[in-house]
Amino acid sequence: MRMAKSVNVLVMLLVDAAVTLDHYGPAEIYQVMEGHLLLLKCPNVQGPVDSNVTWAREGGPAGATASLPSGVEVRDGILYFLPALTSHNGSYICESTLEKRTLKVNFGVSVLTGLCPPAAEVKTFPTGVRKSLPCKLEHILRLEKSHNIRWLKDCHPVERAISVLKNGLMRLVNVTREDAGTYTCLVDASIDGRNYTSAVSIELDIETNFTFPREPEVIQEKEQVLSVTMGERVELKCSALMDPDNEAFMYWIVNGSFTDTDPELEEWFNQKQGLMYESTLTISRVLPRFLNVSIRCRVQNSQGVKDCFMQLREANNSWFYSGVAVGVASPLLLLLMVFLLCYFKADVVLAYRKISSYFVIPQDADQIPYDALVSAVPVPTTRTRNPAAEFALRTLPGQLEGRHGYRLFIAGRDDGPGEATPDAMAAAVSQCHRLIIVVAPAEEAWKPCNVEERHLTYVQNLGLYDALTHNTPAVILVEIDGPVDYGHLPRSLGFIKRRQGALIWRKNSNNRVFWKKLRVLMPPQRRSSAYFGN
Incomplete structure (x- = not known):
């Protein structure tokens, strides 16, 4: 694209705001037709700035407006030629003050005769396309x-069909x-009626x-919905295939505004490679204004426009907090369950x-008729009653036999009479699943002194021997009315006490826990086939 260095009408010189020189180079020549309107604007100046801008013709003192020729005047800092005449040929100096610096720019004006000025620039169009030519008279318009x-x-006059917009x-x-x-x-x-x-x-x-360049093609055309966390950094990427030309662009639009x-x-x-292009939008931190709004990556060239749509939504972190809660609560719940x-x-x-x-019918295949054999250790005492024997003969069967249906051999x-032989x-003992031995505190060292006590001692020793050697029957040790001194009892009882402990029954107490523990140590209650109606 070529740019001519002469302009024949309104001149608008754009200069970068960061000026490092106090004086611009030699004046460029701007060509204008005689009798036409010409406006010259000092760079970096906008609006009514008469106090900051001065114009002078070369050869006259800067700031001396009287040096301007007739028909040339300054309005709002802009130099008006009303109209341009051949006598206006020459160089004009614009002096402006910007941030305590004085900028000086030279304009060369050449007034020509005729109707149509020489071309100020050249444009090249391909055949078969729809194109537009701009009318670069912005200030006049x-x-x-x-x-x-x-x-x-x-x-x-243009002979072919054309359309002209309001902006020319x-x-x-x-x-x-x-x-x-x-x-x-x-x-x-x-202007002023003229x-x-x-x-x-x-x-x-x-x-x-x-x-002709190919129409751009977005790699991902469907709308993407991305889950993000507030405050985090996010990068959005858009890829497209397109032929580059002087009208090729790739940019982002967030909620209708440019980035x-x-x-x-x-x-x-x-x-990236060949005709593949990529644009990356970086959001330094996700703010509420970026959520649930349209985010478009626009790709366009001279042949068309394509958009890639995206949307950000706040991530649902409830699963994370639920996991943390479960992780914290699980050990506590486990401890509570234990x-x-x-x-x-x-x-x-x-x-x-x-x-x-109720669902399983036990079979009495073992042919063992008793759930437990109950034996009370004789207690030498001066009292007429024996607490261990009283518990074994009255209290224990009242609970196990009367309320829960156990079968006891006491x-x-x-x-x-006559059946208390060793055989x-x-x-x-062999016909019982359990051996319950009831002991009570003794007042003196225990020794079997009569035939009945000797038979009980044999039963206890026999049961303890089988329990210790064959683990059958299982022994349940029950203590009555306070701590028992096992030093006055057979050594096998002391061994059972140390190995598995003893259940403690106390008089004048409901003993709910005692009876539950005793039933747990007993075998399950048996239901015969007659019980189920068979």
């Missing part, structure tokens, strides 16, 4: 009384080789061997036995 925009080709843009449909030439835009304006005309020309070349207006947004554009299981162990076992008894109750006692 902004005047309140600007009107009647006309286009000429080679200084003659002329559209050409289906460009052909015959459209090549010099086009001039003329704008009429009224009518003026301004003109600018553009040379149009037609490229016949032009290859350069938001300090939290930054975008990068790079060519505690409850230990504390209510007896209740759990008894409940399980009761429930399972020494001294179920062995008739009979051995047979009785």
Whole structure:
């Protein structure tokens, strides 16, 4: 693209705001037709700034407006030629003050005769496309009384069909080789009741061997919804295939605004490989204004526009907090379950036995008629009553037999006269699942002194021997009324006490826990086939 260094109408010189020189280079020549309106604007100056801008013609003192020729005047810091005359040829100096620095710019004005000025720039269009030519008379078009925009080709009215917009843009449909030439835009304006005309020309070349670029293609066209965490840094990527040309762009639009207006947004554009391009939008930290709004990556060139849509939503972290809560609560819940299981162990076992008894029909295959043999250790005492024997003969059967249906063989109750022989006692022990030995505190050292006590001692010794050697029957040791001194009892009882402990029954107490523990140590209650109606 070529740019001519001369302009024949309104001149608007744009200069970067960061100026490092106090004086610009030699004056450029701006060509304008005689009788046309010309406006010159000092760079880096906007609005009414008469106090900061001064104009002078070369050869006169800077700031001396009297040195300007007739028909040239300053309005709001802009130099007006009303209109330009051949006597206005020459160099004009603009002096402006910006941030305590004085900038000086030279303008060269050359006034020509005729209607159409020489072309100020050249544009090249391919054939077969729809294109537009701009009318670069922006300041003239902004005047309140600007009107009647006309286009000429080679200084003659355009013969082909065209459309002209309010901003002076002329559209050409289906460009052909015959459209090549010099086009001039003329704008009429009224200032102080007088009518003026301004003109600018553009040379149009037609490229016949032009290859049309391909229409851009977005790799991902469906809308993406991304879960993000508030305050985190996020990068959004958009990839597209397109042929580069002078109208190729790739940029982001967030909630209808460009990214350069938001300090939290930054975008990068790079060519990955061949015709593959990628644009990255970086959000330094996710704020509420970026959530649930449209985020578009726009890809466009001369052949079309494509958008890639995205949306950010706040991530649902409830699963994380739930996991943390479960992780914290699980050990506590496990400890609680262990505690409850230990504390209510007896209740759990008894409940399980009761429930399972309704679904399973036990078989009496072992042919053992008794659940337990009960033996009370004789206690030497000066009292008439023996607490161990009283518990074994009255209290224990009242609970186990009367309330829970256990079958007990109680020494001294179920062995008739003459049956307390060693062989009979051995047979009785073998017919029981458990051996319950009841002991009570002794007042003196224990020694069997009569026949009945010797028989009981044999039963106890026989049962303890089998329990210690064959682990059958299982022994349940029950202590009555306070701590028992096992030094006065057979050594085997002391061994059982040390190995598995003893259940303690106390008088004048409901002993609920004692009875539950005793039932747990007993075998499950048996249900015969007759019980189930078979």
